[in-house]
Amino acid sequence: MTVLVLLVGLFAKGLIDNATTVSALVADGKHPAAPNFTLDRLDGGRYSLASAEGRPVILNFWASWCSPCKDEAPILALLSHKYAGKVDVVGVNSQDVTSDAREFAQRYGLDFTLVHDTGSVYRHWGLTGLPETFLIDPRGRVVRHFPGEISASELEQALKPYVGGVTS
């Protein structure tokens, strides 16, 4: 009986966890507070999402083996330069071999913040594949979710309310 209760409890916990992921909440039209995480940077040291407080953040989940991520990489690199000091771009490398990720970053000249996730952030944010991108507003709320490959124009459009009239 105890075992049955335990199994039912675990099943219920799984359902609740799935319904409360960041992506599920954003899909419901909510703007949840971005859950903080602290991860190892690919270039050494640690990075905490909370350190971006007051600035919008483009949070991009990627992997070196993911083909659309190769197309997105130059866009993210470009935007990180264009909005330097106004917008933080953070790449969360997931489901990847760390050395491959470093090589990828070097090949595409990714000089924005890159961190490595062992899977916990990926699950907590409710990802279903790679790449996926979230936009966090300056108040730390997740306001947009872009599953799949994102274009420069989509990102620029989403950033407009926060960056005003920045031109290239």
Add this chain to the structure above:
Amino acid sequence: MRGGLALAVLGVALLAPSPASADATWSPSDLQTQLMCPTCHQRLDQSDSAVAQRMKALILQWHDQGLSEQQVKDRFVTMFGPEVLAAPPPHGFDLLAWLVPGLVLVGGAAVAGGLALAWARRRGGEPDAPPLDPAMERRIDAELDAFE
């Protein structure tokens, strides 16, 4: 002098055991069955995803470099988390994954045993058929003899 030094270095390099022979007593293909592909959640040996292929290549590379099986597993856990292991580690919350099947088995056996015992008792408690009347028994014997 330089030639002598080079020869000495070469000699040491040849005499020293290679890293691969030091500790690679495990099989890369066996290890593939103990790991999961982090993207498709299949066992590594049954997966052909891009990341699984890279993991297989790394297993071979680290095997050749003489890393122990545990060191290779630890490296993958650092990259992908404990979910990369096909079997959960037998401690902490993951211990449940080892205990629950055993508990279910023991509980099931106890329930089955209890039911079997109750059934046997019920059958044992049933009254025997009443003894045959001696006259009737003689008549049956006679009829059977006549039949033969």
